[in-house]
Amino acid sequence: xxxxxxxxxxxxxxxxxxxxxxxxxxxxxxxxxxxxxxxxxxxxxxxxxxxxxxxxxxxxxxxxxxxxxxxxxxxxxxxxxxxxxxxxxxxxxxxxxxxxxxxxxxxxxxxxxxxxxxxxxxxxxxxxxxxxxxxxxxxxxxxxxxxxxxxxxxxxxxxxxxxxxxxxxxxxxxxxxxxxxxxxxxxxxxxxxxxxxxxxxxxxxxxxxxxxxxxxxxxxxxxxxxxxxxxxxxxxxxxxxxxxxxxxxxxxxxxxxxxxxxxxxxxxxxxxxxxxxxxxxxxxxxxxxxxxxxxxxxxxxxxxxxxxxxxxxxxxxxxxxxxxxxxxxxxxxxxxxxxxxxxxxxxxxxxxxxxxxxxxxxxxxxxxxxxxxxxxxxxxxxxxxxxxxxxxxxxxxxxxxxxxxxxxxxxxxxxxxxxxxxxxxxxxxxxxx
Amino acid sequence: xxxxxxxxxxxxxxxxxxxxxxxxxxxxxxxxxxxxxxxxxxxxxxxxxxxxxxxxxxxxxxxxxxxxxxxxxxxxxxxxxxxxxxxxxxxxxxxxxxxxxxxxxxxxxxxxxxxxxxxxxxxxxxxxxxxxxxxxxxxxxxxxxxxxxxxxxxxxxxxxxxxxxxxxxxxxxxxxxxxxxxxxxxxxxxxxxxxxx
Numbered sequence: 001x002x003x004x005x006x007x008x009x010x011x012x013x014x015x016x017x018x019x020x021x022x023x024x025x026x027x028x029x030x031x032x033x034x035x036x037x038x039x040x041x042x043x044x045x046x047x048x049x050x051x052x053x054x055x056x057x058x059x060x061x062x063x064x065x066x067x068x069x070x071x072x073x074x075x076x077x078x079x080x081x082x083x084x085x086x087x088x089x090x091x092x093x094x095x096x097x098x099x100x101x102x103x104x105x106x107x108x109x110x111x112x113x114x115x116x117x118x119x120x121x122x123x124x125x126x127x128x129x130x131x132x133x134x135x136x137x138x139x140x141x142x143x144x145x146x147x148x149x150x151x152x153x154x155x156x157x158x159x160x161x162x163x164x165x166x167x168x169x170x171x172x173x174x175x176x177x178x179x180x181x182x183x184x185x186x187x188x189x190x191x192x193x194x195x196x197x198x199x200x201x202x203x204x205x206x207x208x209x210x211x212x213x214x215x216x217x218x219x220x221x222x223x224x225x226x227x228x229x230x231x232x233x234x235x236x237x238x239x240x241x242x243x244x245x246x247x248x249x250x251x252x253x254x255x256x257x258x259x260x261x262x263x264x265x266x267x268x269x270x271x272x273x274x275x276x277x278x279x280x281x282x283x284x285x286x287x288x289x290x291x292x293x294x295x296x297x298x299x300x301x302x303x304x305x306x307x308x309x310x311x312x313x314x315x316x317x318x319x320x321x322x323x324x325x326x327x328x329x330x331x332x333x334x335x336x337x338x339x340x341x342x343x344x345x346x347x348x349x350x351x352x353x354x355x356x357x358x359x360x361x362x363x364x365x366x367x368x369x370x371x372x373x374x375x376x377x378x379x380x381x382x383x384x385x386x387x388x389x390x391x392x393x394x395x396x397x398x399x400x401x402x403x404x405x406x407x408x409x410x411x412x413x414x415x416x417x418x419x420x421x422x423x424x425x426x427x428x429x430x431x432x433x
Numbered sequence: 434x435x436x437x438x439x440x441x442x443x444x445x446x447x448x449x450x451x452x453x454x455x456x457x458x459x460x461x462x463x464x465x466x467x468x469x470x471x472x473x474x475x476x477x478x479x480x481x482x483x484x485x486x487x488x489x490x491x492x493x494x495x496x497x498x499x500x501x502x503x504x505x506x507x508x509x510x511x512x513x514x515x516x517x518x519x520x521x522x523x524x525x526x527x528x529x530x531x532x533x534x535x536x537x538x539x540x541x542x543x544x545x546x547x548x549x550x551x552x553x554x555x556x557x558x559x560x561x562x563x564x565x566x567x568x569x570x571x572x573x574x575x576x577x578x579x580x581x582x583x584x585x586x587x588x589x590x591x592x593x594x595x596x597x598x599x600x601x602x603x604x605x606x607x608x609x610x611x612x613x614x615x616x617x618x619x620x621x622x623x624x625x626x627x628x629x630x
Contacts, residue, residue: 201602201605201606203569203570203573203603203605204569204570217573219602219605222600223600224573224600224601244577244599244601245573245574245577245601247570247573247574248570248573261570261573261574263574263577263581267574267577267578267581268573268574268577268578289571289574289575289578291570291571291573291574292568292570292571305568305570305571307530307571311530312567312568312571333567335567335568335570335571336568336570336571349567349568351566351567354566356566356567376565376566376612378567378568378569379568379569394565394612397610397611422569423569
């Protein structure tokens with residue numbers, strides 16, 4: 001075994017500023033027809049001593065467009081550039097076909113300390129819907145822009161926004177040999193930070209419910225093993241390194257247990273591990289492949305993939321055990337379940353005639369809706385507000401990430417210049433500071 | 434010849450039990466019963482297949498019934514270093530979503546299995562791989578299942594458990610890039626990685 005270790009190079013680069021080189025950028029692939037028209041005027045920065053590195057209005061514009069619910073007026077079509085509500089001539093915006101208008105301005109209170117003010121206006125009622133002043137440090141300006149997007153989105157749609165959250169994914173790179181990088185980024189793909197880098201495969205990131213840690217699979221010892229890593233401190237432990245497969249970790253809603261897959265007792269089966277005591281409970285017992293467990297119904301049940309019927313399909317089992325119940329019947333291949341936050345919908349990889357797309361199953365009715373139209377889609381993951389699904393697809397020789405609205409009407413690509421990106425997982429809401 | 438038939442039957446029974454896990458209970462009843470299994474599909478058809486495959490399908494005129502043995506003049510390492518023998522061929526391939534070992538692969542695995550069984554200082558790491566289709570997690574388990582199938586063949590041929598190590602890389606380490614069957618068929622594989630202690 002020793003000879004394998006010499007190849008191992010693992011570096012922990014969390015919060016390393018040098019790792020931002022590989023930013024993702026957004027490209028709109030299709031917009032929704034029925035989206036609500038909104039104009040976002042560039043914020044006034046004329047009171048600032050220097051130029052700001054971050055364009056708040058363009059971040060908000062990109063966020064709102066990505067939602068599929070709102071459609072932002074192109075900046076070249078703006079009839080005027082007001083910064084305060086009392087500068088707005090509503091008739092002008094009504095004539096431009098807009099229902100909502102966002103204006104704002106940025107001040108520097110002290111060095112590196114900003115105050116961002118914005119107002120969301122209703123063009124038809126000619127009044128302010130919301131207006132806030134947000135204090136922001138220089139390094140948090142992007143997060144503040146996403147917070148503004150969240151506030152606008154929630155006021156208009158009534159649903160909490162999920163722009164100011166994080167995504168995790170694996171990037172594979174060819175650079176003096178193959179490299180695998182676990183990264184965390186903003187939901188628009190910017191502000192990417194490396195959590196772990198290895199010359200052996202990394203897989204299956206899973207967020208802890210508090211957003212503080214990731215569980216993942218690393219092949220650093222030349223076999224798949226499960227690790228847990230605290231993001232802020234980079235402290236990591238190997239939680240599962242049994243003989244055979246150790247894979248597919250998924251954190252329980254209370255953060256105390258991991259569902260995972262082990263083949264130490266023969267074939268791949270689903271187990272539950274208490275992360276504090278490492279005590280294992282075996283949940284499934286079958287000679288087929290049982291994998292990809294995800295918690296549902298506040299931790300009472302688990303949905304998993306099994307090929308016990310001859311091809312991979314989704315099943316549901318009580319965590320106390322019992323007989324699994326099959327959930328999917330359409331299509332030869334259904335796997336990789338992700339559960340909507342309200343527990344009503346399951347996103348999955350749906351394979352039919354050799355094509356793999358993302359589909360959504362409504363639990364109550366059993367209705368299956370196909371959301372995507374390419375052929376090698378995988379790893380769906382719901383946004384914390386349940387309105388979007390993040391997933392991976394293939395474009396040329398590279399893996400790329402997409403976001404699709406749950407009605408399937410709007411799809412956006414998080415494009416990437418430097419490599420092959422896969423296995424995205426959407427993190428939970430940030431805790432209020 | 435006798436030995437070969439036994440191996441194939443043993444494998445059929447094993448894969449049968451395994452397949453039963455994935456198929457209907459009807460199949461399970463048939464395959465788990467050893468009596469039915471023996472006289473059912475296996476006896477006649479296998480013998481027939483054997484007769485035709487033995488002499489014709491192997492490259493270079495090698496007879497799979499000839500078991501390579503280590504002589505005093507050549508160490509296991511030296512035998513493995515020879516690039517012009519069937520032992521230099523160390524990859525077996527699989528059908529989509531399958532861990533079933535083909536007759537052709539079985540011939541190759543017999544050569545390796547006998548070699549491992551007769552060389553106690555040799556150990557083998559069996560690395561299971563899949564093509565890119567389907568989910569990555571499922572593919573890790575599928576690669577594991579493939580490596581386990583190969584391991585069972587080696588155990589039947591007399592290799593000991595501590596000579597054999599299995600690991601699955603799923604779809605993470607493709608042998609060939611590309612998104613079509615030409616690449617996929619080369620990526621669905623188990624690689625035999627030798628180590629001489």
